[in-house]
Amino acid sequence: MADKVTIADVARRAKVSRQTVSNVLNSPELVREETRQRVREAVKALGYRASQAARQMRTGRSRLIAVRVEPAQEDGINGSVFDRFLHGLTESAALAGYRVLLYTAGDHDAELATFDDLLGVYEPDAFVLTSTDYGDPRTAWLWGQRIPFVTFGRPWGAPPELAYPWVDVDGAAGTAMATRHLLDAGHRHIGFLGWPAGSGVGDDRRAGWARTLAAEGIDPAEFDHTTADGVPEGEAAAHALLDAARPVTALVCVSDSLALGALRTGRRIAVVGFDDTPVARAVGLASVSQPLAEAAAACVDLLARQLDGPGDGDGPPAQVLLEPALVRRLSA
Amino acid sequence: MADKVTIADVARRAKVSRQTVSNVLNSPELVREETRQRVREAVKALGYRASQAARQMRTGRSRLIAVRVEPAQEDGINGSVFDRFLHGLTESAALAGYRVLLYTAGDHDAELATFDDLLGVYEPDAFVLTSTDYGDPRTAWLWGQRIPFVTFGRPWGAPPELAYPWVDVDGAAGTAMATRHLLDAGHRHIGFLGWPAGSGVGDDRRAGWARTLAAEGIDPAEFDHTTADGVPEGEAAAHALLDAARPVTALVCVSDSLALGALRTGRRIAVVGFDDTPVARAVGLASVSQPLAEAAAACVDLLARQLDGPGDGDGPPAQVLLEPALVRRLSA
DNA sequence: TTGAAAGCGTTACCAG
């Protein structure tokens, strides 16, 4: 079907040359209005669409954005969180005239090899990196190759010369919001269930809680508890904080998993999780929600600015920090 | 960097013509062993990779498989379930020399338009459809256009002339397994929390439970309860079954959401969910788990058979029904 | 077994 209608077919029907058709499509201002109309009609009548492959041969642009699908749950952006981000990315990319190409990779080194492979074969125009961590080799590699990319996640501990564009959600603002909410509800001994120091995301989220308590004249140190992620871990950690000399009456958690664990102690405490995962929704857990669709849109925007932008004018700062929201606030 | 090494560069280095290089890559048997070696070395030394765009112009194959990312949770394949499927698909596709291209679409009609668009521009070689439902217009459309595709999900109610390849997980086998397990644990009054009749997936899962009870001489009708998906819905439905004249002591559920609702009644009943979502894992809920990586691999396999396969020899049946597994069996 | 030539559909560069 459709036997591949080419630009020549359109030209023939509109009674102009192929180049004029190309001009109408790419630089309409060069073509007389009347001709333009005629060509546009022919395009519509024939259902013509420029072949991306042919275009790529000429322009060198594939209009493909490569994204890695995580093997499973990871820290940072996990499970359905990634799902939602990916959906937003696909949608925003389409609006900007790009498509999302998926790849996988076991570890960072394998990912570098995949970069190379992808670049040689499909030649994606850019990459979106998620779950960046300290000393992430991927950013340096891409930067070195001058491949456009954005990260969803700040460049935790990256050397300042790598001033690449990134998008992130302000985790500290989220936990600060949660803590403020609990303070307003009358809580004073508000604990934090967090990951061990060293993860950018985890430390950031802890900081928001700590500074909000401190601003209230409460020393957070005593109410801070660190553990690996997971429901049982959260339950154990919550118990520790609940059975301390000065027990907590509320908990801010770095993840919904830990929050769920806290809930499972069965004790009467206020708990706020992070990420608003389906689990949280299912059990009615208050949680800090990341604006993932916006984050995805921002990623595409930053990329489009590099790819379609004029020359390399610096333009506005290429970093975007979004505000999260607190959902299902405690009704009590 | 890497200034795009072309086939001509390889030819020069190996002191052969471009065509010979192409032959070594595509039809090695046509080239003398010695020359082959020389070319292979040059390829490796230069890090040559054939440009997909150029190749596509000649062959008409994009080596792209298009998949739709769901807007959010839907029935059937939802949330992290889709995540895992997508990861498996990406991995299997890469092994078979394909990449996964993403797209979105609001409803079925919008999806047809997207098919057309994608086909005109990026020319994916095939589509993978998930969440097929009764009277799904997408399969008929693709079939009519002779575009290769597979569905993850059986062709519920599709006309028999659409004998397209599909992959699915045997939901009835899963619930049968769950029911059998509960019977073995001594339960007799085993209820089913399901979706309203009319969804292929839901009806299939109900059937497995019903036939297993019936085989035991128990009439399932009395223990069947239908409701929309969701945790509160599951809780209400479970209450109904628990407070009936002959109360159930165990429940098989069509989804983890409903199962979680049942759990939240706080009553002492055995519950089995479906899909082994993170929620289920988090609360230790027994659940029927779909082999998603295998399902994805089967999809790619069926596609590859159409795309790379010889002529159109029918080959073995192009339908794959996989067995699910019951995880976190009740310990008691 | 290897080499030469054609062509896939575009866009960019020139003259008219």
Add this chain to the structure above:
DNA sequence: CTGGTAACGCTTTCAA
């Protein structure tokens, strides 16, 4: 403003 020509990198006849 419009038309011709070239070139992108590859695979596929066809001859040598």
